[in-house]
Amino acid sequence: MTKKERLFLSKHNIMSKVRDSEDYYIINLLSRNADIISNADANALNILDFSSLSDIDAYIEKGYLLHDLNDEDKEFKRAYIDFIHDRDQSETQIFFVPSYACNFSCSYCYQNGYQSIHRSLNNEIINLFFEYIERFDKKYITLFGGEPLLPSKENKTNIEYIIQKASEKNIGIAIVTNGYSILEYMDVIQKGIIREIQVTLDGPEAVHNKRRSLKDGGATFSKIVEGIDALLKVNIPVNLRVVVDKENINSLPELAEFAVRQGWTKNPLFKTQLGRNYELHFCQQHNNKLFDRLSLYEDLYQLIKKYPVIPQFHRPSYSISKFLFDNGELPEPLFDSCPACKTEWAFDYTGSIYSCTATVGKEDEKLGTFYPKVYLNTDLVEQWEDRDVLSIPDCKHCKLNLACGGGCGSAAKNKNGGLHTPDCRPIKELLEIGMKLYF
Ligand code: SF4
Ligand code: SF4
Incomplete structure (x- = not known):
């Protein structure tokens, strides 16, 4: 078997042209690598002609190319567990x-x-x-x-x-x-x-x-x-x-x-x-x-x-561009960008409880009360708690999921009629501009 036949593109590569430039950016939030690459290399990746890449070993080392996609799936699961753990610890x-x-x-x-x-x-x-x-x-x-x-x-x-x-x-x-x-x-x-x-x-x-x-x-x-x-x-x-x-x-x-x-x-x-x-x-x-x-x-x-x-x-911020520039590394993968009922809650003077600032004060979004009596609709709360890029069918296999996080639950619900639906962010396009501006 040739080297070319044994390699696969990572499912988490985000690649597009840098604005007002001939170069491309490639970002992989799972392997936590980002690079500016030539037009020729971008083309080679697009047509899966890996043998003509300028430095194929570097692409493998950085996780843009893989020998086995199963390894990446395992890494994805590990990163998800870390994400949930960190979120549980946060304020x-x-x-x-x-x-x-x-x-x-x-x-x-x-x-x-x-x-x-x-x-x-x-x-x-x-x-x-x-x-x-x-x-x-x-x-x-x-x-x-x-x-x-x-x-x-x-x-x-x-x-x-x-x-x-x-x-x-x-x-x-x-x-x-x-x-x-x-x-x-x-x-x-x-x-x-x-x-x-x-x-x-x-x-x-x-x-x-x-x-x-x-x-x-x-x-x-x-x-x-x-x-x-x-x-x-x-x-x-x-x-x-x-x-x-x-x-x-x-x-x-x-x-x-x-x-x-x-x-x-x-x-x-x-x-x-x-x-x-x-x-x-x-x-x-x-x-x-x-x-x-x-x-x-x-x-x-x-x-x-x-x-x-x-x-x-x-x-x-232009998605993660500013973070990358300021910190010299990518942020952790974002499995969920909506903090509602996880690390955010909203309460009001009437004694009502809501998921966040987008829903507070809307009677049909009420999740419970702390006054006059304490009551919480745990079924509704669970729906909010469960929302992340794995619970939203469109997000699960989206290449942008670890940069996007599935967007805002409330916006998604208003737009699509369901909480576990996507609120897409123009990640690729924002990165095109951000990579130009900051790099
Ligand atoms: S529903 Fe939207 S506004 Fe509310 S916490 Fe989630 S992302 Fe923020
Ligand atoms: S909200 Fe849209 S862009 Fe974001 S991860 Fe889901 S499908 Fe992808």
Whole structure:
């Protein structure tokens, strides 16, 4: 038998052309190797003419070519067991919604679709929430909304009580806020073990104010900026989120310049994230403004080429490209990208329990209650717990599965009608851009 006849392509090779280049990338998340290869080698792999590869031994050594596919299947199973083990050890992010109300009237807000429930948070409910979450070993709480830092006295008293209880129990707190009332809450925030405050700024002043005004139309930019400065001054980490769509993407360079001028980008406690404005919950009025996942990152790539200030402010991940560049190695294989009911849960002030932030507050997604009585629909919970690339038929044999992880369970359910269905990520295309940008 010739060498060529005995070799097989790994089922986990991801290969495509690097953007604006003649070269190709090849990545294998199971053997944890990545390389830039020539057009000729890529062609040889595509037509299975392995004997014409530039260095066939290197391809075998790196696990791109195999003598026996069974070995790879065994390795896959081992990696899966490791993944589940590591996930069982990791901490749980517990979202808590103190109310669904908000003082902003953002042009794109999905929460307009929620019914307001007439019950208000009190110490009894907070106590029962803390009692319930004792079952989670390593954990931290993320306050979420609506807007968790509403300016009312009653709300501030509740938030203070939650932060105080969390501190007593040595539980870290994160807060996802629109940022308008940070200054009024500084005294309370500083009493907590704060992991980070996530604040949204959608662009430079005029753009932000147009998109994220108060309910009465009032401007919010300057007050948010003061809040961010105040947090960084006392060494509280800030995660600045920009919700991006076609209306504001071109103002990103200006926002980046602003952040640089403020001194934020030099502060190690400051980080950023771009959120795609998308239809997870309720129909948006202006659908033509929305990006799909790939077109956002295509536009971003063009902007980054033109405005080098953007990467000072935000370096997009382009799937695993940024991780590879920053760490000099690939991440662990991702058998599941949806933490719902595994390392993420969501609770609200009415006493209800949900899988995550995508389902919280939706009556038909409720999994149980911690108040007035403790109840959990274990059948539904198991469905969430079981979701990973092995439980989703389309993902099981997908070449991209270990980079993609099957996507978001809630998005998949909304799109396809079932939880154990795929929410595909344009992994190949993102890597095409990312490999160009970072390598
Ligand atoms: S359902 Fe989607 S939003 Fe919720 S945890 Fe999973 S990936 Fe995240
Ligand atoms: S969600 Fe789509 S791209 Fe991701 S692993 Fe499943 S089939 Fe592949």
